[in-house]
Amino acid sequence: MRVLPMGDRAVLVEVDGLGEVLALHKRLAASRPAGVVDLVPAARTVLVRVDGAALSVTAARAWIEGAAADWSTPRDAAPTPDGTLELGVRYDGPDLADTAALLGLTPGQLIAQHAAAEWTVAFTGFAPGFGYLVSPGWTHEVPRLDTPRTRVPRGAVGLAAGFTGAYPRETPGGWRLIATTDARLFDPDAVAPASPVLLAPGTRVRFRPMPSGSRETATGRREGAHPGPGGAGAIRIVEPGLLSTIQDLGRPGRAALGIAPSGALDRRALRAANRLVGNAEGAAGVEVTMGGFRAIAERDAWFAVTGAWGPVLLDGLPVDPYEARAWPRGAELRIDGFVHGARAYLALRGGADAALSAGSRSTDLLAGLGPAALRAGDLLAIGGGAVVPIPVAEVWPWEPPHDGELEIELARGAREDWFTASAHDLLFAHRWTVSAHADRVGLRLDGPELARVTARELPSEGMVPGALQVPPSGRPTILLADGPVTGGYPVIAVVTDAALDDLAQLRPGSRIRFRHARR
Incomplete structure (x- = not known):
């Protein structure tokens, strides 16, 4: 058994084969401590992802080694429910x-x-x-x-x-x-x-x-329409811009079921917007990509806009970001094209209301979970999620997202030893450019080829947001919140959890320099 680094919030436990994976996963699941967010078995590995505020990676390593101390054979197969489906x-x-x-x-x-x-x-x-x-x-x-x-x-x-x-x-x-x-x-x-x-x-x-032409639906499984905004309409979308989606803090802890965490890419900005209007930090808001958003209030509301910066107009009059403002019935809110950054967050007092999908209101573009991306004519409901009065004198220190060369911290990746020494040097010495292939699933980077020391295939293994996967082309892709939960390309390094929010504000053409994470 090898315990491999997977960024600053996860490790990858590698064993000899699938039988050992199933046995190890069973042992870990049986003794799972608080703070373990995900246990993701794959072909030869188990990914262990932790909440750093509740359990450190060092403590997780000690728990894994203790749980596996008397384990040597896969004699205890994976947990199975009673009966066979x-x-x-x-x-x-x-x-x-x-x-x-x-x-x-x-x-x-x-x-x-x-x-x-x-x-x-x-x-x-x-x-x-x-x-x-x-x-x-x-x-x-x-x-x-x-x-x-x-x-x-x-x-x-x-x-x-x-x-x-x-x-x-x-x-x-x-x-x-x-x-x-x-x-x-x-x-x-x-x-x-x-x-x-x-x-x-x-x-x-x-x-x-079953005979050809026959049909059968699994008992207890409901066929339902793709969930959309719920409740009575309060905000009418006039123009969604390039892409506007409903996002909360996502679906953590479901990766073993193949469900990505999703949620707001810039978590700091969403939390700030919600606090400004008196919501819980995890309430759903609207993630607006590159601006061009217009909406009309069908009833009186309150809002705040954070994250990317550009002109914000209420009935044609400019309003400041990072400030709670009344939105009178019939008034039009415009979030025009961004001058700095790529994603802004519109928080509504009470929270954007949409049907829960796998425990979250977030839109997952890759998996098709949650409400569809907003379209012109959609009615967006406001929920009852406000928890405190709007702060009377909340002053939120803010500045526009950085448009120059951005420094991003990298922690070690599980397959760092698959790459040459020159590849590691290039990773940190080169100025990388975000390509046009950049969305909520991942950011593909333009730059030199990162050469491998091995050409063998990698069995699918657990992935985390921030993982730098390197395909055969040698040019890395940084996985983001809607990215796949398993993958077959080696991970040379992982963006630290604290730096993930900065990635949300990168747009095609943005420049990145990587540096080693402080230990």
Whole structure:
């Protein structure tokens, strides 16, 4: 067992194989202390992410080593619920015949072997509710498609490597598709204690063949519309600008189900805006990207704007940022194009009200969770989340986001030893440029190639916001709040938690210098 660094708020525990992962995950889950936010099993690793205010990484390492002290074999398999889930499937996938031929089987033999195996969900990733299922009775290694499909339909059942899995939503994918299920694999509206994920880690599964053309819906799973703003309309969106989404502080602690943390990219700015209007710091607000936002109050309200800086006008009159202001009924609020920074936060006294999705009101663009991005004509409700009166004399020290070269602190990454010494030198010596490929999922950087010392493939492992993944091109991408919870590119370093908010204000063309995190 190796405990590898993964930034300043996580470690990656590496073992020899999947059986050891399942056993280690069970031991860690059984003794999980307060302050552990996520335990994310993957092919050969378990990611342990902590809340630094409640548990230090050093203390987490000691707990991991203690929990694993008398563990040497995977004899205690992963936790499984009572009974086995039967998943009805139609073996009608477009790759069934070709995959069978590739394995030296007839389609009927492939179907029989797949249906006869007892599967267990080893871990989740790629998308919320996408489970990687393994079975001791399945001995085939199935190569992925040479060219991934741009569209795999929801419910498609596929094979890749030694795994089988079912796609919970329409998405690109490179697995070989052999069957289809109608089961609701992911239900973001599930009410606790029910899990939003049907195929959660540890679940035992049998595939039950169904006749072609038949349909079946999993019991207890609700089919629902994509959740939008809830309650009575109070703010009418006239123009959302480039992108405006509802964001709170996200969905921490759900990475093991394949659900990213999401939430406001600039957490400091959202917290400040909420405090200015008397809300709890985690109340939902509107994240406005690059400006161009216009809205009209349908009833009297209060608001504050923080984060990126540009002209803010109320019925044509300029108002200051970082200040609570009354918003009379019928008045138009304009947040024009930003002069400094990339994202501003509009807090409404009472909080922006939208349906909860997997425990949060945040929009997750990659996974499609939460309310859709705001559009012209949308009515946004105001909730009852105000907790204190608007501060009478709250003075918030603020300055526009820095537009010059930004220094970002990096902590060590789990796969730092996969890269040459010259790559590490370049990472900290070069001035990197944020490319045009920059969104809530990640920031791709333009600069020199970071060379590896190894060309081998990396099995999927847990990721964290701030991870600098380095694909074969050698140019890093910094994962952000909507990024995937697992990934297969090595992580050379991780942006410190305190520096993540600064990344929210970077726009294409921004320059970055990295420096080592202070210990």
